[in-house]
Amino acid sequence: AAGKGYEEERLKSLxxxxxxxxxxxxxxxxxxxxxxxxxxxxxHAALMVVGEQPGDQEDLAGKPFVGPAGQLLDSYLVEAxxxxxQVYVTNAVKHFxxxxxxxxxxxxSPTAKEIDIxxxxxxxxxxxxQPKLVLALGASAARGLLGKTVSITRARGEAxxxxxxxxxxxxxxxxxxxxxxxxxRVEQExxxxxxxxxxxERLA
Ligand code: URA
Numbered sequence: 134a135a136g137k138g139y140e141e142e143r144l145k146s147l148x149x150x151x152x153x154x155x156x157x158x159x160x161x162x163x164x165x166x167x168x169x170x171x172x173x174x175x176x177h178a179a180l181m182v183v184g185e186q187p188g189d190q191e192d193l194a195g196k197p198f199v200g201p202a203g204q205l206l207d208s209y210l211v212e213a214x215x216x217x218x219q220v221y222v223t224n225a226v227k228h229f230x231x232x233x234x235x236x237x238x239x240x241x242s243p244t245a246k247e248i249d250i251x252x253x254x255x256x257x258x259x260x261x262x263q264p265k266l267v268l269a270l271g272a273s274a275a276r277g278l279l280g281k282t283v284s285i286t287r288a289r290g291e292a293x294x295x296x297x298x299x300x301x302x303x304x305x306x307x308x309x310x311x312x313x314x315x316x317x318r319v320e321q322e323x324x325x326x327x328x329x330x331x332x333x334e335r336l337a
Contacts, residue, residue, distance in 0.1 A: 143256075145261075162228040162230045162247060163227075167229040170227060170228070171227070172258050173196055174218075174262075178262055178264055180220045180267075181221045181264035183268065184225070185270070186225065186227070186228065186243055189231070202308040203307075215332070223258055224274075230243050242273065245276060248277050252277055263297070266299065271305060275288065289302075289304050304324070304329070305328075
C-alpha cells in the first residue's frame with residue numbers, strides 16, 4: 134500500500150479504479166493540468182505491459198502509449214508476434230508530470246516517492262487483471278512493480294517473480310531507445326527485441 138493513512142480497501146473493478154485515479158491527489162502530480170490515464174486492455178490479459186507515466190499525447194488522448202514511444206512499442210510488439218489488443222497496457226504513475234516551457238510541456242521523471250504512492254493503483258490493476266506475465270518498461274515501471282530501484286542492465290534477460298506468483302520481465306523504456314543514435318541504438322534495439330522475444334515465448 135502507499136503508506137500510512139491509505140489503508141483503505143482495494144477497489145473491486147477496473148472502472149472503480151479509473152474513477153478513483155481521476156480524483157487522486159495523493160501526490161502533487163495530480164494537481165497539474167492533466168488527466169489521469171487508466172490502463173487499457175482485456176480484463177484478464179495474460180500479459181501486462183507497464184510504462185512509466187503518460188506523456189503529453191497520452192494525457193491529451195486519455196490513453197496509454199499512443200505517442201512516439203507507444204508507436205515504437207507497437208512496432209516491436211508486432212515483430213515479436215504479440216497482439217497489443219490482447220495486452221493490458223498501463224503505467225506506474227497515472228498522471229503526466231511535466232514542466233511548462235512556453236507552449237511545450239516537458240516530461241519530468243516521477244520521484245521514487247511518487248512511484249511508490251501510485252503503486253496502490255498499479256497493485257489494484259494487477260490484482261484484478263491477474264496477468265501471468267508482466268513486462269516493465271524502464272526503471273520507473275520496475276520500481277512500481279518491485280517497490281525498489283533496480284538496474285535495467287542487471288535485471289533484464291531473466292524472469293523475476295512477483296509476490297502473487299506472476300512472472301516479471303524487465304526491459305528498457307522505448308523512449309530511451311528513441312534518444313539513442315548509431316551503434317548505441319542498434320545495440321539497445323537488439324536487447325529490446327530479445328527481451329520481447331523472451332516474453333512472447335513465455336506467453337505461448
Ligand atoms: N511513456 C510511458 O511510459 N507511458 C505512456 O503511456 C507513454 C509514454
